Amino acid sequence: MRRTQYRAEDLERFLMRHVVATMVELQNFLGTSVDKTVLRKLKQRSYRSSYSHGGRYYTLEKIARFDHRGLWSYNTVRFSKQGTLMSTLQHVAHESPGGYFADEFRQLLGVSVKVSLLRLVAKGQVVREKVANRYLYCSTQSAIRKQQLVSRNLMDLAEQELSDEAKAAIIIFLSLLDEKQRRLYAGVEALKYGLGGDKWIASLLGMHPQTVARGRRELVAGDVESDRARKVGGGRKPVEKKHRKSSRRSKP
Numbered sequence: 001m002r003r004t005q006y007r008a009e010d011l012e013r014f015l016m017r018h019v020v021a022t023m024v025e026l027q028n029f030l031g032t033s034v035d036k037t038v039l040r041k042l043k044q045r046s047y048r049s050s051y052s053h054g055g056r057y058y059t060l061e062k063i064a065r066f067d068h069r070g071l072w073s074y075n076t077v078r079f080s081k082q083g084t085l086m087s088t089l090q091h092v093a094h095e096s097p098g099g100y101f102a103d104e105f106r107q108l109l110g111v112s113v114k115v116s117l118l119r120l121v122a123k124g125q126v127v128r129e130k131v132a133n134r135y136l137y138c139s140t141q142s143a144i145r146k147q148q149l150v151s152r153n154l155m156d157l158a159e160q161e162l163s164d165e166a167k168a169a170i171i172i173f174l175s176l177l178d179e180k181q182r183r184l185y186a187g188v189e190a191l192k193y194g195l196g197g198d199k200w201i202a203s204l205l206g207m208h209p210q211t212v213a214r215g216r217r218e219l220v221a222g223d224v225e226s227d228r229a230r231k232v233g234g235g236r237k238p239v240e241k242k243h244r245k246s247s248r249r250s251k252p
Contacts, residue, residue, distance in 0.1 A: 008044040012060065020050070020057045020077050051085040052078035052111050068210060069095075071109070078110050085109070085116050086125075089137075093126045097199050098151040099138040151197075174205060182207070184224065187215025 014029050015021060021029075026038045048064055050057040057077045066072045069092065070081035080088040088109065093100060105113040117137055120126035127145055128135040131152055138145040174182055186205055190197035190212050198216065202209040218224050 008041040011038075011041050012045045015045075015058070015060050015063065019063060020059045020074050022056050023058070026058065048079050049083070050077050051080050051083070051088055051109075052076070055084070069108075073110065076110075085111065085113070086120060089113060089116055090120055090125050093120075093137045094139040094141070094144065096138075096148065097197075099129070099136040099145075099148040101134055101136055105137070170205070183211055183215035184219060185215070186212040187217070187219045190216045191219065 011026065011030065014026075018025075023035060023038060026042075027033055027035075030038060030041065032038065042058060046061040048059050048061060049055045050059075053076075059074070059079065064072045064079055066079075066081055071088075072079045082088040082091045089105065092105070092108070100108070102114060102117060105117070117126065117128075121128055121137075125140065126137050127140050128137050129145070129149060130136070131149070136149070136152060138148045174185070177185060182205075186201050186207055189205075190201045198209045198212045201207070202212045205212075
């Protein structure tokens with residue numbers, strides 16, 4: 001007896017319950033062995049396929065929680081707003097303030113990237129530059145690539161000059177500041193390093209790059225007000241000096 005054919009709504013409930021699933025699992029649920037049938041129902045609900053595991057996993061757009069780079073993972077399964085691994089590498093290499101080395105890409109994306117990077121370079125979709133005897137993968141646009149190289153050199157120089165003791169001292173100092181003061185301090189430090197400074201300072205201080213960028217923008221725009229020790233109207237009320245009333249009777 002043929003299994004019941006499920007609707008797209010049923011497939012959505014299945015994925016909401018399981019978060020991710022392979023094509024085989026979706027086929028078994030729908031009672032079909034045809035990939036196109038599954039994909040047709042997935043398209044009705046806006047889906048994403050993984051860039052890891054050979055693209056074998058699927059989820060719904062509404063389930064994914066992409067970060068500021070457009071990346072999301074569930075257990076060991078990785079997804080990207082860009083879709084495939086090749087497209088993701090190209091996008092990140094172009095958008096990155098300081099480019100990426102292969103090992104940094106591997107750590108960020110959680111998959112092997114060597115072969116894909118070589119293919120992108122061969123197709124002229126990513127450019128690699130030699131920095132400190134390593135290949136840095138950058139944007140194909142000359143102006144952006146020059147800025148990425150300058151930023152990377154500045155970050156490398158800063159890492160060499162900053163000792164572990166200095167980094168520890170900065171962390172201790174940060175613990176004494178409130179949220180606004182930490183943001184502004186991070187913004188000051190990011191301004192010193194120019195393009196790419198937001199990312200490097202965020203990594204050093206354990207902050208989100210967007211928080212560092214916000215502090216930097218506030219400083220550049222002069223949108224900073226010094227906090228009062230007390231709010232207006234706070235504190236003890238001023239005491240009015242009371243004068244003794246003169247006696248109506250005049251003394252002789």
